[in-house]
Amino acid sequence: MLWTPGKILQTRPYRIESILGQGGFGLTYKATQLQLNNQIVLKTPNADLQNDPEYANFVGRFIREGQMLAQFCQNPRPGIVRVSDWFEENNLHCLVMDLVVGQSLFDTVQQRGPLPDTEAVAIIRQIGEALMDVHQAGIVHRDAHPGNIMLPPNEQPILINFGIASKLVPMVPTSKYFSHRDFAPWEQQMEGSSEPTVDIYALAASLYYVVTGQTPTPSVKRQFENAALPPAKDFGVKDWVNLAIEKGMKSNPQNRPQSMQDWLSYLQETPTIPSVSVQLKSARGVDYTRLRDLLVAGEWKEADLETRNVMLKAARREQEGDLDMDSIESFPCDDLRTIDQLWHKYSYGHFSFSVQKKIWLSVGGKVDHKTECKLGDRVGWRKGKGKEGIWLKYSDLTFNKTAPRGHLPCWLGLWGVADHFWCRVHSSLVSRTASCNL
Numbered sequence: 001m002l003w004t005p006g007k008i009l010q011t012r013p014y015r016i017e018s019i020l021g022q023g024g025f026g027l028t029y030k031a032t033q034l035q036l037n038n039q040i041v042l043k044t045p046n047a048d049l050q051n052d053p054e055y056a057n058f059v060g061r062f063i064r065e066g067q068m069l070a071q072f073c074q075n076p077r078p079g080i081v082r083v084s085d086w087f088e089e090n091n092l093h094c095l096v097m098d099l100v101v102g103q104s105l106f107d108t109v110q111q112r113g114p115l116p117d118t119e120a121v122a123i124i125r126q127i128g129e130a131l132m133d134v135h136q137a138g139i140v141h142r143d144a145h146p147g148n149i150m151l152p153p154n155e156q157p158i159l160i161n162f163g164i165a166s167k168l169v170p171m172v173p174t175s176k177y178f179s180h181r182d183f184a185p186w187e188q189q190m191e192g193s194s195e196p197t198v199d200i201y202a203l204a205a206s207l208y209y210v211v212t213g214q215t216p217t218p219s220v221k222r223q224f225e226n227a228a229l230p231p232a233k234d235f236g237v238k239d240w241v242n243l244a245i246e247k248g249m250k251s252n253p254q255n256r257p258q259s260m261q262d263w264l265s266y267l268q269e270t271p272t273i274p275s276v277s278v279q280l281k282s283a284r285g286v287d288y289t290r291l292r293d294l295l296v297a298g299e300w301k302e303a304d305l306e307t308r309n310v311m312l313k314a315a316r317r318e319q320e321g322d323l324d325m326d327s328i329e330s331f332p333c334d335d336l337r338t339i340d341q342l343w344h345k346y347s348y349g350h351f352s353f354s355v356q357k358k359i360w361l362s363v364g365g366k367v368d369h370k371t372e373c374k375l376g377d378r379v380g381w382r383k384g385k386g387k388e389g390i391w392l393k394y395s396d397l398t399f400n401k402t403a404p405r406g407h408l409p410c411w412l413g414l415w416g417v418a419d420h421f422w423c424r425v426h427s428s429l430v431s432r433t434a435s436c437n438l
Contacts, residue, residue, distance in 0.1 A: 001047055003029060011089045014042060014096075021161075022046065026062070028161065030099065040084065041161070043095045059093070065139065066095045069162060072137045079130030081160040100158050105210060106146035114213035117241050121267050123149070123157050124207045128267070130159060131203070132260045135196045142194060144202040145183035146209055183209075186219040187253055197253040200263045204248025204256075211237045216249070223251045239348050240266070247405075255402060262378065265359070265405060278341045283332035286313045288342065295346035300408055301399040307339060307409045328429050333436035340438050343409060350401055351408040353430065354438040359406050360430040367431050375430070380404035 007016045013034040020041065021028040029042045043066075045059050066086055073083040085096035105123065109115065115123075127149055134141060141162055148161045185201040187193040205216045212235040221227035229249065233242040244266035250256045257263035280288040291310055294303035312318045314335040315327040323331070336353065344352035356379065363374035373389060376382035380403055382389040398407060 002027065008034070009089050009094075011087050012085065012094075012096075014040070016042075039099045041081075041097045041099050043097070044089075044092050047092060062095075063093050065162075066093060068137065068139055069095065072134070072139060077130065077133060079126050079156060079158060080134065081158055081162075097160070100150040100152060100160050102150045102152035102155075102158075104147050105149040105151060105157070105206070108151055109146065109210055109213055114235070115210050117211055117238050120207060120210040121241060123151075123210070124203055125264060125267050126157050127159050128203055128260050128264045131199050132264075135199070135260055140194045140196055141199050141202075142188065143180070143184075144199050144206065145180040146206045147180060149206065181220070182215045182218055184219065185253065186223040186251070189220055193253070195253065196260060197256045197258065200248050200256050200260060201253070203260075204245050204263070207241070208232055208245045208249065211235070211241060211245075219249075219251065243348060243350065250402075257404070261362075262404070265362075278338065278345055281334045281338050282314065283334040284314045284316065286310050286335060288338055291339070292342050292346075295342055298346075300351075300401075303343075304399070304409050307343075310339065311335075323429075328432055331429075331432055336433065336436050337438060339409075340433065347401065347408075350405055351403075352406075353409070353433045355406040357430050357433040357438060361434075365434075378404070379406040379410075381407070381410060 002019065003016045005016055005018055008014070009016075014031045015034055017030045017032055017039070019027065020030050027044050027046045029044070030039060031042045032039050045055070045062055049055055066083075069083045070086040073080070076082070081100060082098045083095060084098060085094075087094050087096075103111075114120075127144065131141060131144065139162075141159065143161055144159060148159060150158045150160055152158060181189060183202045183205040185193070185198055188198045188201075201219070205219075208214070208216045208229075212230075212232050214230070214235070217227050217229045222229060231242060232245050233239060237245075244263070247266055248256055248263050257266075278292070280292065282288065288310060291303060291306045294306055311323065311331075312321070314332055315323055317323055317327050340353045344354060349355065356375070359378050360371065360375050363378060364371045373382065376391065377389060380392075380398065382391050384390055394410075397403070397410060
């Protein structure tokens, strides 16, 4: 039974003011805390659906996730709406959150039109950084669309209205799913997925809307009807922002960045293409023309192998066929910089040693096996995590731009038995990029 405006609860001093939303098994009310005379948001299960076969499961998840949120919000969390109370009213569990005053990001774009890339990225980055903490606590928001991103005056953006327990959907045909369909991935709508990649898709889709002013093509239509998503760059969006959107909105969730931190790495800097040509400098007289031409043509595997050849020449290790620690530590900075700039320019900042260096620093920045493994996990050179992870065969690497950021170049760590070679990074080379100030 729905609570009507004016109803005063018995367990806590709250008065219901209005219904803010209804979806799935949940109800969201606007209410007033009578002792403090301030307005709050109150979420409960919808008791009218208690005969649905999935209702008990929903209530169980609502309780577990509500308690997790209440515990998570005991300390202030920038960018995330505060959960202030958790109680039970006539066998209905209730979650109380702050009512955030301000305009939503959706309404802001409706009013102003598309936002400048830098402003849009700043907003989405702050929400993404807040979600990193949420994900680390084992919680997925599941409803991170522009309507739930509030812009309070003179304050940082705040993400509201967790799609709590929205993995479960009523079986009754009149029910509606929690998430905004234009911003939710198909696997969330069709299968109830609650993986972190759901939030990554929603933020990428939100960024698409904010910089283009256009609602993105629904994921379900893209997945099952082969509908196209007009590229954001067609609306004058910068290439690096377009790339971040494309990565986050991949239809296959396995092809998206698997953590919010990974996706945010695309928004960390503006990997612009230099307006002038890269000078093919070499301290050892190495000709980098062929490497440049292969990269211009997008021949990533051939460019990777050519990188091996030119690095052996620059290190004067052609006869040995590999680089040892001494040759890495003394590798000419001019040559390393030329190779790095070529990769960085022609991959639009997706591949290069300097990209790998930033990832290496983010996972510890040490020259040891543990850091090598973490870097390998992040750039897609290993399958599985931790001690269970295995290094991929060189032939199993991805030689196109669907690969994770920093996946290439990757020739240096070739090793193996007979004709089977694996790619394994020497973190000492990445360390050399730091000493060369790449």
